[in-house]
Amino acid sequence: MNVGVAHSEVNPNTRVMNSRGMWLTYALGVGLLHIVLLSIPFFSVPVAWTLTNVIHNLGMYVFLHAVKGTPFETPDQGKARLLTHWEQLDYGVQFTSSRKFFTISPIILFIAASPGDETRTVLMTSLPGRQGIIYRVSMLILNKAAGVFSKPSRREIFEFLRSFNFRPGNVFLHKLVLGIETSCDDTAAAVVDETGNVLGEAIHSQTEVHLKTGGIVPPVAQQLHRENIQRIVQEALSTSKVSPSELSAIATTVKPGLALSLGVGLSFSLQLVDQLKKPFIPIHHMEAHALTIRLLNKVEFPFLVLLISGGHCLLALVRGVSDFLLLGKSLDIAPGDMLDKVARRLSLIKHPECSTMSGGKAIEHLAKQGNKLHFDFKPPMQRAKNCDFSFTGLQHVIDKIITQKEKEEGIQKGQILSSAAHIAAAVQHTTACHIAKRTHRAILFCKQRDLLSQSNAVLVVSGGVASNLYIRKALEIVTNATQCTLLCPPPKLCTDNGIMIAWNGIERLRAGLGILHNTEGIRYEPKCPLGVDISKEVGEAAIKVPRLKMKI
């Protein structure tokens, strides 16, 4: 008598796929496999999809078409012993829902793994890539549930590997750029990687030397660059622990700036490029300033940038890595230069509270103690409805007032006026209003021409003067009134530095723009405008700027 016969008729394989929740469990299983693959460092999304697909198909082949019988049941299996699972499914009946499910699931996975993001987005709207729901939810679960599986950002991974003195640069074709800056009075260098990680940096400032001579003397600056450049580049490289052979390229400021200073940086870089056989990326100093924000914040093009420093003053629309529209610039001197001149005229260096401060900082500090309404300086260029700036007129007016006050108080030139704080407050306020008004017009112009987003445009303010909190507040009033976001890089990155040059090199490498393998005929350019100048068009639009209450 064969006891097993009655049981062997009920083959568990035939109905296992019809159990409650089986499809969901199956999908979750495949999902889990994909998540685990995604969480492995250096597996990109397409790689993870492909592996999920391959592993799933192998599993399907083994369990559905290779293995025969009922492996988890010991009793007699009857004729099932000779059949694969696919044949046993639903007692061999065709076109059942289980069979359809098994037929469709590899097709769906194949589409998910097929190359081309467009296909995936169109066909798999529920399973997008790294930005998608699956990725976010799975990362949340993994991060919460098991720290072991958490996927740190690429930057952290590289830092982690670096801590073992491991160089991912070579292994994963990670981009590393050495940036060199000598356009004015700072000799600076830095090594930056593709993710915006600053691996090494060094800077030598000539400010002190030039303070003594009352301004930059180009031959002196040139000599100081020559004396320091080798050491500064070496320092940046050695702190980065990157060997020169690992660099992807060398990026150097070649325009605009002081001719003698630019020359030192360029000839040093060309020697290095020749010696190391690396590509060379010539950098536009102002473009580098404008793009610095992208090293820290995820700012998409287009955005508006206001560069205000001791040497620069301009408003531009940034549309791409090397696509700029110049909306306006200073017709004479830069605001930082003007503030420095006023500070010098007021002899603030002799003021007990300001003796160690730069001119601009001294004005900002003293202004807090003064009444900005004590003097009424008219903001410059009120009738010109464009985005240009002017500061010499204001500087002359202040000069006259100071001379007049010195007479009234009966003091010599070089002594501190009792009204110095009021003058500082008034000049800072007038400067802030002038800058704010021009920026406001630029925002309105760009929105009117649909060059900027109507509701979430970004204004980036950079340059040394950007760290003046009063001026920044004035700009915040403008961005608040125009539904814009105001962003400022930290002070260290607002002034001249090597990091921004290296970062611009990275941006250009990624975009494949301006990478030279042959440096023949490359020259520095002391004068070089930023982008396409449309300031005339801006002036012709004659946009009237609504009055804003500058309650700062």
Ligand SMILES: *[C@@H]1O[C@H](CO)[C@@H](O)[C@H](O)[C@H]1NC(C)=O
């Ligand atoms: C701008 O708006 C923000 C948020 O509404 C507010 O906190 C801030 O004080 C405003 N700034 C100025 C200068 O009005």
